[in-house]
Amino acid sequence: MVNADERRFEVLRAIVADYVSNHEPVASKAIVERHNLGVSSATVRNDMASLEEDGYITQPHTSAGRIPTDKGYRLFVDRLSEVKPLSSAERRAIQSFLEGAIDLDDVMRRSVRLLAQLTRQVAVIQYPTLTTSTVRHVELVGITPARLMMVLITDTGRVDQRMVDLGDVITDESLSRLRGVLNSTLAGKRLTDAAASVAELPESAPSELREIMTRVATVLVESLVEHPEERLVLGGTANLTRSAADFPNSLRQVLEALEEQVVVLKLLAATADPGTITVRIGEENEAEEMRSTSVVSIGYGTRATLLGGMGVVGPTRMDYPTNIAAVRAVANYVGEILGQ
Numbered sequence: 001m002v003n004a005d006e007r008r009f010e011v012l013r014a015i016v017a018d019y020v021s022n023h024e025p026v027a028s029k030a031i032v033e034r035h036n037l038g039v040s041s042a043t044v045r046n047d048m049a050s051l052e053e054d055g056y057i058t059q060p061h062t063s064a065g066r067i068p069t070d071k072g073y074r075l076f077v078d079r080l081s082e083v084k085p086l087s088s089a090e091r092r093a094i095q096s097f098l099e100g101a102i103d104l105d106d107v108m109r110r111s112v113r114l115l116a117q118l119t120r121q122v123a124v125i126q127y128p129t130l131t132t133s134t135v136r137h138v139e140l141v142g143i144t145p146a147r148l149m150m151v152l153i154t155d156t157g158r159v160d161q162r163m164v165d166l167g168d169v170i171t172d173e174s175l176s177r178l179r180g181v182l183n184s185t186l187a188g189k190r191l192t193d194a195a196a197s198v199a200e201l202p203e204s205a206p207s208e209l210r211e212i213m214t215r216v217a218t219v220l221v222e223s224l225v226e227h228p229e230e231r232l233v234l235g236g237t238a239n240l241t242r243s244a245a246d247f248p249n250s251l252r253q254v255l256e257a258l259e260e261q262v263v264v265l266k267l268l269a270a271t272a273d274p275g276t277i278t279v280r281i282g283e284e285n286e287a288e289e290m291r292s293t294s295v296v297s298i299g300y301g302t303r304a305t306l307l308g309g310m311g312v313v314g315p316t317r318m319d320y321p322t323n324i325a326a327v328r329a330v331a332n333y334v335g336e337i338l339g340q
Contacts, residue, residue, distance in 0.1 A: 025065030070282035104157035116236025118326040121314035128156040128307040145169040195224040246315030257289035268309030300331040302339040
């Protein structure tokens with residue numbers, strides 16, 4: 001026989017399911033009719049009274065049913081015994097769509113678009129943090145005898161191209177030597193360590209290459225330093241307007257907050273390692289403008305390395321099991337693709 005606490009949680013779960021689905025306060029009669037709880041309407045009413053007294057549900061209007069509070073959603077999420085996995089067809093579709101990406105930028109754009117479509121929420125993904133990226137290769141291409149194009153490629157697939165004006169003519173032999181020095185010094189190093197090594201290169205360079213190395217090193221350091229304006233991609237912002245009723249006084253504030261990169265980065269800050277889902281509900285969000293939202297986030301990367309975070313932002317009245325499954329699945333595939 002189910003004990004009273006378990007029965008009350010089943011009532012809460014029924015209220016969450018119906019409210020997320022219908023966006024209407026849920027009455028005891030509807031719970032009895034729609035959910036096979038095996039108890040009377042009077043028992044459900046008593047359980048709802050207890051849940052309301054404990055702060056898990058609330059009555060928005062007189063003579064209305066009940067809706068979950070942030071505390072109620074939190075208990076519901078914490079008690080999710082299992083998240084229904086995506087179907088094999090859905091997983092194949094995700095894999096096929098993401099594997100068609102041609103470079104890192106394309107992976108980011110496809111991932112955020114896919115996540116927004118799967119969840120019907122706002123999707124956000126953080127570019128791989130450069131503090132965890134390493135230098136794969138530095139290529140130097142002569143554009144004119146006194147001008148180079150420098151291409152920095154990281155292990156996460158990031159490609160950064162910059163022009164370098166040398167102030168003097170460089171021979172093919174010197175260009176080859178320069179390329180060799182840069183790659184022998186930087187390949188395999190994390191970008192933060194590589195930046196420090198680059199700063200020392202002009203001093204150790206042969207005298208005939210010292211001035212050119214100084215110019216190349218100056219530009220290269222800029223490539224190795226993180227660019228905040230490139231760190232995030234958002235998609236599906238229009239999805240919030242479909243849930244405008246969930247933000248009676250704050251939709252504009254939420255949209256404005258999402259434009260602030262710092263705010264969104266804080267939403268992803270809880271991602272500690274690849275594969276760990278974090279759910280922040282309502283008042284748990286640090287930014288005041290986001291306290292009418294819930295955020296489902298996860299870290300993505302390889303087994304050993306956290307590359308960045310991704311997630312979805314939507315109203316607290318969201319389908320948590322489905323969104324958690326979608327966020328986890330997309331993160332897994334992005335980690336696999338970048339790991340390759």
